Amino acid sequence: MNRKDLWLLVLILVVGAVVAIINPRFLSPINLSNTANLIGLFGIFAVAQAFVIISGGIELSVGSIIALLGVIFIDLIANGTVNSGVGIVIVVLIGCLIGFVHGFLIAKVGLQPFVVTLCGLLIYRGVARYYTDEATAGFPFGASFPTLEWLTAGRFYGVPHSLIAFAIITIVMAVVLHRSVFGRYLYAVGKNEEAARYSGIHTSRIIIAAYVICCGLTAVAAIFIAMYTRSISPASHGNFYELYAIAAAVLGGCSLRGGEGSILGVVLGTVLLQVLQNLVNLLGIPSSLNFAVMGSVILIGVLADQEFSRRRIAGATRRASRGAEAAVQAAGANRG
Numbered sequence: 630m631n632r633k634d635l636w637l638l639v640l641i642l643v644v645g646a647v648v649a650i651i652n653p654r655f656l657s658p659i660n661l662s663n664t665a666n667l668i669g670l671f672g673i674f675a676v677a678q679a680f681v682i683i684s685g686g687i688e689l690s691v692g693s694i695i696a697l698l699g700v701i702f703i704d705l706i707a708n709g710t711v712n713s714g715v716g717i718v719i720v721v722l723i724g725c726l727i728g729f730v731h732g733f734l735i736a737k738v739g740l741q742p743f744v745v746t747l748c749g750l751l752i753y754r755g756v757a758r759y760y761t762d763e764a765t766a767g768f769p770f771g772a773s774f775p776t777l778e779w780l781t782a783g784r785f786y787g788v789p790h791s792l793i794a795f796a797i798i799t800i801v802m803a804v805v806l807h808r809s810v811f812g813r814y815l816y817a818v819g820k821n822e823e824a825a826r827y828s829g830i831h832t833s834r835i836i837i838a839a840y841v842i843c844c845g846l847t848a849v850a851a852i853f854i855a856m857y858t859r860s861i862s863p864a865s866h867g868n869f870y871e872l873y874a875i876a877a878a879v880l881g882g883c884s885l886r887g888g889e890g891s892i893l894g895v896v897l898g899t900v901l902l903q904v905l906q907n908l909v910n911l912l913g914i915p916s917s918l919n920f921a922v923m924g925s926v927i928l929i930g931v932l933a934d935q936e937f938s939r940r941r942i943a944g945a946t947r948r949a950s951r952g953a954e955a956a957v958q959a960a961g962a963n964r965g
Contacts, residue, residue: 631882631894633881633882633894633937634881634882634891634893634894634897637880637881637882637897637898637901638897641897641900641901641904644901644904644905644908645904648904648907648908648911648912651911651912652911652912654911655907658787660907662784662787662789664903664904664907665788665789665792666789666791666792666857667903667906668792668795668899668900668903669789669790669791669792669793669794669795669796669853670791670795670850670853670854670857671850671870671873671874671877671899671902671903672795672877672895672896672899673791673794673795673798673846673847673849673850674691674695674846674847674850674870674874675873675877675878675895675898675899676795676798676799676802676892676895676896677691677842677843677844677846677847677850677874678691678843678871678874678875678878679806679878679883679890679892679895680802680806680839680842680843681742681839681843682819682875682878682879682883682884682885682887682890683806683815683816683819683883683887683888683889683890684815684818684819684835684836684839684887685742685886685887685888686735686742686746686836686839686840686887687742687743687746687875687885688731688746688843688844688847688871688874689743689746689747689749689750689871690727690746690747690749690750690752690753691847691867691870691871691874692750692754692866692867692868692869692870692871693749693750693751693752693753693754693757693867694724694727694753694844694847694848694851694867695847695850695851695854695866695867695870696754696757696851696861696863696867697753697754697756697757697760697863698720698723698724698847698848698851698852698855699766699851699852699854699855699858699861699866699867700757700760700761700861700863700866701719701720701723701760702716702717702720702851702852702855703768703855703860704760704766705719706774706777707766707767707768707769707772713777717852720848720851720852721845721848721849721852724844724845724846724847724848724849724851725841725844725845725848727749727753727844728837728840728842728843728844729837729840729841731745731749731840731844732836732837732838732839732840732841733837735836735840736832736833736834736836737833737837750871754864757863757866758863758864760863761861761863763863763864765861765862766860766863767859767860767861768860778856781852781853781856781857782853782856782857791853791857794849794853798849799892799896802846803892803893805842806891806892807891807892811838814830814835815835815839816889817830817888818832818836818888819886819887819888819889820887820888820889821888851867854867869920872920872924873902876898876902876926877895877898877901877902878890878895878898879898880894880897880898880901880902881893881895881896881897881898881899882894882898885931902926905922905926906919906922909922
């Protein structure tokens, strides 16, 4: 755990303690269980966003992908077109395909990540609305899928399965990011793509892989969220989810310049956001201020990242200067 993660953990504990003192309901089993469920649901696509941000890009179409894939999943399952297992595979494959297209347009065609994913945000939302003819997609009255519902919305000794899935995904992605060659290459590409290319790294493959991982995990989140809500209004479902993902990643230490961040940090950032969301609800603060809170969190996170970077560069410069002075003095002493 680095210094950023430690400070974030302390902040979570302080905020949680303050909320618990103000409103004891914060520590009630049902509130903790609901908060844990939301951490799992939002954490999956927050970790997904981190891979793209570390690569030096951004994925703005997360919410629209969740809406489109959620609608497709419910339609496949509710109409009995395929069984649950096949439906999950189809939706995840569609998510990976979307990620591949985004990565290809960015890495091979040379388009800006902001432009590509902003267009995706508009396209997928429009396709979702057209797919349902502006109607709400949901399961028919009395429809039941016991195994699927247990896997996605059930609880194991009170622990939501969404949180368990998030924990498993977090462990796997932490190994991929921090213990694999791909992870080292991803950091290198995010830090300096041109230098990474001259070092022999196939940068376009790394970037495409980052977007495939991002959209594939977002598809998994879309399935969990669809089963949690049970119905989807394509015009509003998933709105501003990309803000939550970006905020969690930035709070967790992911630099929007790329090349920095950790899975643990993103997990802590997700927890902090949901604790803040819970604080807003328990204190009776108008829900209309939720987005103001998210915007403020992102701004504070970016400012903190900039300040940390400035101090780190200044510290490295001072150390290099002291090293150069010591070398000059040593050389003078040897000549003397």
